[in-house]
Amino acid sequence: MAEPDPRQTRLPPHPSQWTDPASPVSFTYNGKQVSALEGDTIGSALYSSGARIFSRSFKYHRPRGLMCMTGDCPNCLMSVDGVPNVRTCNTPVQQGMEVRTQNAWPSVEHDALSVMDKLDRLMPVGFYYKSLIRPRISWDMARPIIRRVAGLGKVGPEKDPDSEHQHHNLHSDVTIVGGGPAGLAAALEAGRGGSRVVLIDEGPVLGGHLLSDVSVHPELEEHAGLPGYQVAARLAQQVQEMSSIRVLSGATAFGLYPGNLLGVSQGKCLYKVRSRGIIVATGCREVPHLFPGNDLPGVYLGEALRRLMHLYGVVPAGRALVVASDHRGYRLAGELAQAGVQVVGIIDARESSPGGDTADSIPVFTDSSIAGASGLKGVKRALVLDKGTGETRSYACESIVITGTYEPNTGLLAQTSTALRYDPELQEIVPEDTPSGIYVAGDVTGLHNLELSLIQGKAAGCQASLGVDRPTGTELDALRRAIREKEQAYREALEPSSPSMAPSKEAGKTFVCLCEDVTPKDLYQAIDEGFDEMQTLKRYSTLSMGPCQGKMCLRPAIELCSRYTGRTMDETGSTTTRPPLRPLTLGTLAGPLHMPVKRTALHERHVQLGAAMADVGPWKRPHSYGPVSEEIAAVRERVGIIDVSTLGKIDVQGADAPALLDKVYTHRFSNLPVGRIRYSLLCSDNGSIIDDGTITRLSERHYFITTTTANVDLMEEWLKWWNAGAGGNVHVNNVTSGYGAINVAGPKARETLSKLTDVDLSPDAFRYMRSAEGEVAGVPCLFLRIGFVGETGWEMHFSAEYSEHMWDALMDAGSEFGIVPFGVEAQRVLRLAKKHIILGQDTDMVSNPLEADLPWVVRLDKDDFIGKHALEAVKERGPRETLVGFVMEEAVVPEDGVPVMHLGQPVGRVTSSRADPTTARGFGLAWVPADLSQEGAQITIQVRGRPSPARVVHQPFYDPEGARLRE
């Protein structure tokens, strides 16, 4: 197939065509060069090069070819530049594209797996559910084979080379889905008054089905004498000129979500479009007829040939048979004949032919229907049934063209609360009423008349923009009247067409669902087995569960089911339509990943020092800069600094601030002298701990609170909530972002800091748990003398923009004492040695302060505070379990979270545990039952699956008296 098939020549150029004979491009198809024209789709180019088999079916590996050319069937899926399952019929060719067929071996033309077609007896409907179940191993054995044989394309393991997926948000007054005549008319009307309009269209060019319409429309006064494609061009031109309309071409609205949010994909972009009003003008599609061989390459839906012919200048070679039930089929037959196709005949189910539109030379078989197609790799013969005589006759032909059965594209509407009903007169399932803010126009209403579509579009555009820029609806009333009249005339002119023949149980292979190879026989059997309504029938038979998502099969299946069960179409029901309407790549949905990262102002310093950074919630924090033991030793023996900017910081000020803090914290703060710091807990009503932190009194009415890093937002809300409830005069502001904070700790901390500040840091002048304000290295600072890590130290808070300056000054000043920066891990070990708890690590959602061994923080003698009653109750009943310190008796270190055992049963758990650097024994904190909590109690801890003895310790492991802290 390297060279174009010599029989296939393009039609002479015509203004309706998109292809440009002057601009050839080429691409590869299964590794071979194929030439195409600019304007071609991959499908049209392959077709013009002679390709007829485009894919092999999912289950039976039957050959399949272009069928709809509208992106609605599964037949043309190929892998394009490594992306599987691309619909080639509507994907424009690009120079150098790499196109490959899928699901066939060695090739689509000669697929060895087509043997499956003969094995259908082994795979009855629902065989997924009822065979290969016992013995269990059989499924494990069969699965890889089934995976290999069935299925669609493969996703390559490599990253998408240009995965530049983008997301955009759009807002509009009116959004119109569908750029056909109704959509264009709606856009023009809505945009006329200045409403913000977004028009979403799947094609590369606006115009919808008019683009492939070369007939003239004398009924349109405005466009009399113009062929359809020129009417489209005119309307499109007007739309482009209107600045209030934003057109998204080549874009698919795949989902309609609550709040009038449309999901739209366009190439690698995903648009989230929010609008006041949405006009659904999605048109309709043709549906296949059911007859044996209806899936053979060479069986086309009418629109496919119209597009091939009029947009790409390609026609099938050989003879064609056209199935028609109205003037459109006759017209298409005429157009084919004119393009040089030998039309064997027109099959019309009606008793007499209306004539008209056709060339006289084409024979018409009235009162007839198509009864079958045969051929190995494509249509060779067609069987035609004369309904009057009951005789069938066979005709040699290469193409069978199905026209006349339409199904409105109601997929988007079905995702809303729109009622969809079967209209027996139109014989279509149409939208009956739409929720407010959603409008319909055009072929999607089941009325297929150009003039009517234009008026409907205009009316919808008018209505949707009501209230935006149009005060009254008088114009609308006139339009509605016109619609009513025209609709009536349309319905009166409808000719009763007898329903298409329902295939008998015995008929050869007829396909209802092309994606999953489901035959009427399968459906009848499933119904016999009890799956007689659409929802269960779908699940059991896998009907409509393939790539086309029911676009080709749902309607025929409902009809079959309804006839077989003797129920009406509406009773038979339908399946649930969910987004996406058309397949999307996961990359499109994911878009660019936005994972917010919080960095302290010292981030670069840590990186420069070679710190291993750890994720602590959204924050990046240094885990350690080198060996943790060295960092610990430096803090114990010399001086260390740690970036604690991530601490939550809340500024609380106002006349009622003392009362507020007394209310929410377990400790008392109204009596805290100015310049002092107090540690406290904050509980919920049931007495469980929510947060802890230090509270510093800056002035009579002004406090500075630190919270745990993760809880600051909650604390801010909590404080504001209780303040609002009390109607207090308090300002609560989260100032976490504004302050950098560094903790300087160790025996040499005082000397280090003294080099940089005038503040008197001597033990008597600046005592433990006191605060002061002053300058360090020229920067105004708040000094808090606290000791999370158990050594003399100050936590300094200052405006964040000075962070690097501060860090550098401290490192400089401390260098003579051997200052070392330390990370989160060293801090964790140091605090554990002091038995300082970390909230969320050592406590959980139900821990209370009394059992967490922090009774000194709770002032039950206070008037009232949140959680007081619950804590009184705990006190009365006594603790059930207690958080205690433990030391291992052997040189082993339990992992965080391992159980504490008693008599072979788990009775508690270790929350934090680290190795003592000198003895190598583990120590840490654990929850144990109250009766095992006394000092010296022997407990057993499961260390790597082995019970190991440990002893309960009440005092801090390091500096139990706190002498070093207070030094």
Next chain:
Amino acid sequence: MKLTPMHHEHLSMGATMEERSGWLRPSVYTSVEDEMERAKSSVGISDISPAGKLLVQGAGAERLARKFLGGIGELQVGRALAGSRESGDGETFPVAVCPLAPEEMFVTCPPERRNSLVEALNAELAGVVNDNQTIVLDVTSSYAGINIAGPRSPDLLSKLTDLDLHPDGMPNLSSVQGQLAEVHGVLVRWDRGEEPGYNLYVAREYGVYVWEVLCDAGEEYGLAPVGVEAHRRLIGGAAA
């Protein structure tokens, strides 16, 4: 020296740094002409974190702002008002006020006026309002500020937020709080003549992240980081 949250971003983008009123700022990345050209034809972003940012909060906030900025117009939530203030030395400087809530005014001023403005407001608070219910908080350090301006700026932002940025939804001189690239921010529309422009404020610790997200999202438009020099010329020396 004071560093903005995005300091190291500027360094890694090759900016020449200069000191201005105590802050180290990127004066130019490529060339003043190039930055101006790209910002005018597409979109440019500038680090405006040094701008003074104050929060006037409480029952007397509106009264204070009105008194302080005289004839500034309706202090409606969602608006952004431009005013000016005379300094002690007789010069006037621009001030912007965004009412974020009925009792919360977000005030911005040029970096060098930050301290004097806090002082002046506090003095006025004690003298005029004196209700013990209103405070002035200097939140300059709490926010990273980024100016995003140019014809493509609404397109750029609409990739990151579902706020309606159309002039119908967000006209010039309006402000809104919302999510941008999954981060909370205050967005103030501040057009530069005919061209749309925005000031975005996010928590300082997100500064680097948001700057990088903007650069990535703006790549397709040819986004330019704009140094202090070009930024000054573009805004004609006005505003913070």
